[in-house]
Amino acid sequence: MKRRVLLIVTVFSFCSVLGQLSYSIPEEMAPGSIVGNVAKDLGLDVKRLESGKARVFTRDTAYIELNRERGVLLVKDTIDREMLCRKVTPCALHFQILLENPMEFYSATVEIMDVNDNPPVFTNNYMHFNISESAAVGSSFTVDTATDLDVGANALKSYFIKPSDTFSIKIKADEDNRNVELVLNTPLDREKVDHLALVLTAVDGGEPQMSGTMQIRVNILDFNDNAPVFSQPVYKASIKENSPLGTFVVKATATDADHGSNGEILYSITNVENDMRGLFVINRESGEVTLNGKIDYEKSKQHQINIRASDYGGLTGTCKLIVDVLDLNDNRPNIHIMSKSNAISEDANPNTVVSMINVEDEDSGENSRVQCFTDNNDYFTLKSKAANFYTLETDNELDRELSSAYNITVTCSDEGVPSLSSSVTLTLHISDVNDNAPVFDRSSYEAYIVENNSPGLSIFTVKATDADWNQNARVSYILEDSSVSGVPVSSYVSVSADSGVIHAVRSFDYEQIKDFQLCVKAQDGGSPPLSSNVTVKILVQDQNDNAPQVLYPVQTGGSLVAEMVPRSADVGYLVTKVVAVDVDSGQNAWLSYKLQKAADRALFEVGSQNGEIRTIRQVTDKDAVKQRLSVIVEDNGQPSRSATVIVNVAVADSFPEVLSEFTDFTHDKEYNDNLTFYLVLALAVVSFLFITCVVVIISVKIYRWRQSRILYHSNLPVIPYYPPRYSDTLGSGTLPHVYNYDTCRTTDSRKSDCKFGGAGSQNVLIMDPSATGTMQRIQSEKNILDEPDSPLEVCISYIADLIA
DSSP: OOOOOOOOOOOOOEEOTTSEEEEEEETTOOTTOEEEEHHHHHTOOHHHHHHTTOEEEOSSOOOEEEETTTTEEEEOSOOOHHHHHTTOSSOEEEEEEEETTTTEEEEEEEEEEOOSOOOOEESOSEEEEEEETTOOTTOEEEEOOEEOSOOGGGSEEEEEEESOSSEEEEEEEOSSOEEEEEEEOSOOOTTTOSEEEEEEEEEESSSSOOEEEEEEEEEEESOOOOOOEESOSEEEEEEETTOOTTOEEEEOOEEOSOOGGGGOEEEEEEOOOGGGTTTEEEOTTTOEEEEOSOOOTTTOSEEEEEEEEEETTSOEEEEEEEEEEEOOSOOOOEEEEEEEOSEEETTOOTTOEEEEEEEEOSSOGGGGOEEEEESOTTTEEEEEEETTEEEEEEOSOOOTTTOSEEEEEEEEEESSSSOOEEEEEEEEEEEOOOOOOOEESSSEEEEEEESSOOTTOEEEEOOEEOSSOGGGGOOEEEEOOOEETTEEGGGTEEEOTTTOEEEESSOOOTTTOSEEEEEEEEEOSSSSOOEEEEEEEEEEEOOSOOOOEEEESOOOSSOEEEEEEOTTOOTTOEEEEOEEEOSSOGGGGOOEEEEEEESOTTTEEEOTTTOEEEESSOOOTTSOSEEEEEEEEEOSSSSOOEEEEEEEEEEOSSHHHHHHHHTTGGGHHHHTTOHHHHHHHHHHHHHTHHHHHHHHHHHHHHHHHHHHHHHHTOOOOOOOOOOOEEEOTTOOSSSOSEEEOEEOOOTTGGGOSOOOEEOSOSOEEEEBTTBTTHHHHHHHTHHHHHSTTOTTOSOHHHHHHHHO
């Protein structure tokens, strides 16, 4: 029965300058037993083992584990030295201790010391000999040897036999093996004893000592005095690994000088260990040795077997067969990833380690020499740090926007013929760094919006893209602070932070603002954020929202303005010109003039483009003195807008001639049947002409004061444009081709939005229906009106209001 003996072994350790740890422990230690203090031996803090995620790396069965909290190596599983190393000495475990952040590794070796836990074992428990009674004293007979899996002092030590009076044990040692022989001590006498029962015991040198036994039966035969003899004591052969079954190895030849059955030889293989049993077979009659199993150089480079030749007389001879196994390149390099990073920042410096690799080839010689390389030499490189150890490092600056991940294939090839190779692919993701600012799809934008829009209307959308990823590529849009005519731009428009949509905050008026610029900033979500700006020009488009405004003739509330046409006027005589403007722009401001109503349509016409009222025939005596024309002014917008102006025309050669006709001009329908009343009124006006002149002089003074007050507080709409000149496009009439219409204003009129026009012609008649003497007073004050800078150069309709 096996007995396990616990040995107290002093554990020694040392840490070389190359980072090599070495420990020694006995086999069969209980799991959890301490192997050595790694932290102390490496001079590391236990916290470093924790932060570096220290662990044990081995490509074989892991018998050793690392306790990071205590910094010690522990036995993970029970270690059987015989199963692990067989007869190989010393028996050691090789592994590496890995740390990360930064990556480091240390090599360690744990030697497994043998414990006497295996007794000597015979291949066969029973053996049979036929020995002639004529065998001489001192004759030797080879018996099967025992095997002991232990090594060193615990290995097989000696044999003894019982009973020991007839035979004794002789151990014949050579350089490779020990043969056990039975030596005959006394002559045999078959007539006394025809057989012997012996017990051969093998003992080892361990403490406590262990043993194994084999039963030997010796049959005593008649005389046979020659034993078989091999042609050579040692046979040597070589065979390639992975050779097929039945491959011939060698032929052993033995001869026997005896004759008959005593000279017939049978061959057999002896002294075969368990792992070699059945690997070779021998033909019992011919002695040919052939392969009967799979032979692997990596498991055993050489095999030794004993061949026995036995004759029928019971005599034997032995020889040794040494079979060398020839290596073939039948193993691909084994690539082991010791440690790797799944992701790396794109701003990582060159020579940053991303993986540590161990490569092993189980072949030998040139077949085990390995070279490794990577397929991505532009950004990554392999560097050899020690034998069969490589680091994969960055070799260039990385850019996630060019490639967000790399599949790095590492290939390792041996130098065998033919060469064998292995490869492994590592996937490395590149984490993003905010190194790209948002970029607009244009350098600048122009957007259009029609005036009178509703607030909140979407005007335009700016778009910027960011080549980064995730949060670093999330773009927000911000309206930069600026002003438009002193007003913050944020009171005009707003920008959606998420979509970049520009919305109108207010309704725009083309007549107030035609265009303005704003600056939009696109900012990403990185830390720190990056941004870029773009200029957006907003162009307000005009709508036909303003009707034409008539500048001349001026329409007064109570006074009446009339243009005089002499009866001698020729065809094409320029009576007056309707002057109008439209504050819109483009075709919305293109004006056309049309005669809407007239007392005599055959007498006057209106120029459709210039608004000039001209005669179209010769004036006759039959034509009525008073003529009332209704002129409509239309713009070209859609829909069209218009304004109507009433033009009063007096057909007469002198003022008195028209007094009787124009006193009721503004009330035609009301006083058509009261002509006598107007004639009386006209006489009254003449009678009080003197009084009226005095009143006019006083009124002028009052007018200056009143007019400045009225114009100052006026809320009339602004007319931004006043045509200074109007060409006589018809090229006919009594006026020159170019003439002026002057605007008459008071000295304080700069504070007013109201403007009044005065014709260049003096043929203007102003009538007041409440006073028949108005015309005479105005004519008498003509010289005053002609004085430069006179305050009476205002619209005469206001004077009539003051007189009233």
